[in-house]
Amino acid sequence: MGTVEQTHQAPHVLVVILSIQGHINPMLQFSKRLFSKGIRVRLAITISVAKSMHTKICPNIISVDTFSDGYDNGIKKEDKIESYIERSKLVGSQTLGDLIKKQESLGNPITCVVYDSFYPWVLDVAKQFNLPVASFFTQSCAVCNIYYHVQQGLLKVPVAGPMVSIPGLPPLAIADLPSFVSVYESHPGIRTIMLNQFSNIDKADWLLFNTFDKLENEVVSWMSNLWPIKTVGPTVPSIYLDKRIEGDKDYGLDLFKPSNEICMNWLNMRETNSVIYVSFGSNVSLGEEQMKEIALALKEGNKYFLWVVRESEERKLPSDFAEETFEKGLVVQWCPQLEVLSHKAVACFITHCGWNSTLESLCLGIPMVGLPKWTDQTTNAKFVEDEWEVGLRIKVEENGIWRKEEIEACIREVTEGEKGKEMRKNCNRWKELAKEAVDEGGSSDKNIEDFIQSMLCTLR
CATH class of the missing domain: 3.40.50.2000 (Glycogen Phosphorylase B;)
Structure with missing residues (x-):
């Protein structure tokens, strides 16, 4: 027409x-x-x-x-x-x-x-x-x-x-x-x-x-x-x-000021599939204990990481975390998420499973590790793992905390395991179907x- x-x-x-x-x-x-x-x-x-x-x-x-x-x-x-x-x-x-x-x-x-x-x-x-x-x-x-x-x-x-x-x-x-x-x-x-x-x-x-x-x-x-x-x-x-x-x-x-040049220059120096991208959107707020568990998983993992931590959340990071991880990680207050997800260096996306982030990851063919906090995120994470098979949902303890060991295990499976290979195939299929739709x-x-x-x- x-x-x-x-x-x-x-x-x-x-x-x-x-x-x-x-x-x-x-x-x-x-x-x-x-x-x-x-x-x-x-x-x-x-x-x-x-x-x-x-x-x-x-x-x-x-x-x-x-x-x-x-x-x-x-x-x-x-x-x-x-x-x-x-x-x-x-x-x-x-x-x-x-x-x-x-x-x-x-x-x-x-x-x-x-x-x-x-x-x-x-x-x-x-x-x-x-x-x-x-x-x-x-x-x-x-x-x-x-x-x-x-x-x-x-x-x-x-x-x-x-x-x-x-x-x-x-x-x-x-x-x-x-x-x-x-x-x-x-x-x-x-x-x-x-x-x-x-x-x-x-x-x-x-x-x-x-x-x-x-x-x-x-x-x-x-x-x-x-x-x-x-x-x-x-x-x-x-x-x-x-x-x-x-x-x-x-x-x-943008209601938040993105660090475009810093993020992209940093990613350009990384090899293909070597970076874990971490972001929990514009509204999710995590407790200090949870931030510590995520920080330890990233610090002790074998991948580079790019972590978006809004200004209001920065005080919850472990002291000296940025300094201790400067060789393998970058922490920014906001970033151009689409550019990041489409970069060859990004291997997977640790996400709250908000609907926009979920769709963006599907459209750009990036497998997910889901840490759904509230509202629609829990349902989206269910579909990510069981219906579309493009990611894993991290198991949460009764006190509502995702532990370092579980986060590390999910990252390894998605980026290196057999399930991860299938997820990447599924991601590419959904990427093509999303393109066909528009x-x-x-x-x-x-x-x-x-x-x-x-x-x-x-x-x-």
Whole structure:
């Protein structure tokens, strides 16, 4: 299919993004895909994100506006999640509505709204303006299916266990469920956000998921019987997959300042498959005991390592760790993860199994060692190890700690063992399938085209 001509009459899509790095990346990448097909895109980001970002958002192709969620200086540790939910809905509904009205008054009306599913109130705002609307889910279909069953009362909580059966999914142990389900009393405010994704979902015109059909075939098929689902992922910059979007080398909005030159120069001096890359994303926080166990495993292992330790986590490192390991390791506060994962020196990825990191590793053919901490990470780790067979999930002790010996054993198996050889073969297979999905005429590319065509139909 051809692109839509980018004129004043072309659809003008407002993409409303949640102010978390792991949610920003996939929605920004989806926006680039829309633009590449002739759709005008306007991002709505919170004022706090605009203040925090270190890079400009595709200034030549995507327009950006800000709205207030009531937390213009960011969310503080003392702010309660329940208060955030209420205030962001109250303030956000008003300021986002004002943004839509402003574009209308400028003769540049919004014709469709795509919103992060964690902001269900955006759907109600869009419908007040009689706009077609799509909810964008940044987590896997499997995880969303679990939350839906809890929200509907189809999966009773607390879960009795030991195993759970959910349509479209393999049998799951309690430990395989998202943490807000398996440990139901934990983080009730965040659990509310997870379940509220489905509070008004029947009003949405489309549900967009950052995944691809072959990766989650059974659950996608089952959920398609309930809703107008379209898989539009993996939302990874084009250079790493189909290379059809010129200059698309990174996501384009960083809330943390990456050490690009330092990381890449260091990797360039390492041999092929000689480096263990370690990163736990933008939100996971580990205790000092856990940081010590990881540090010892890396220090005593036979591989180089590149470890991302955010500034807020640095104090938890063992004293003198950086100095004692400077010959074999590099510790940075943030890094260009896609460039790192695509580097020939990287042998495996020690990861929290967040959905973005999992997809990026699959797309770049890198086997994983999973240390899932909370939220959807435990379910993703289950699929990484047992369904896709591209990594190992480290066994955790009853006190919640992953020990040095277990970490070392998993690294050895993934990088040197027989299982590791099979994992690398599987990684390469999924890498090709991910590329096929976004190639011209691939399943995800076709779903984006179908979304555009059905959106055009609503405007006629």
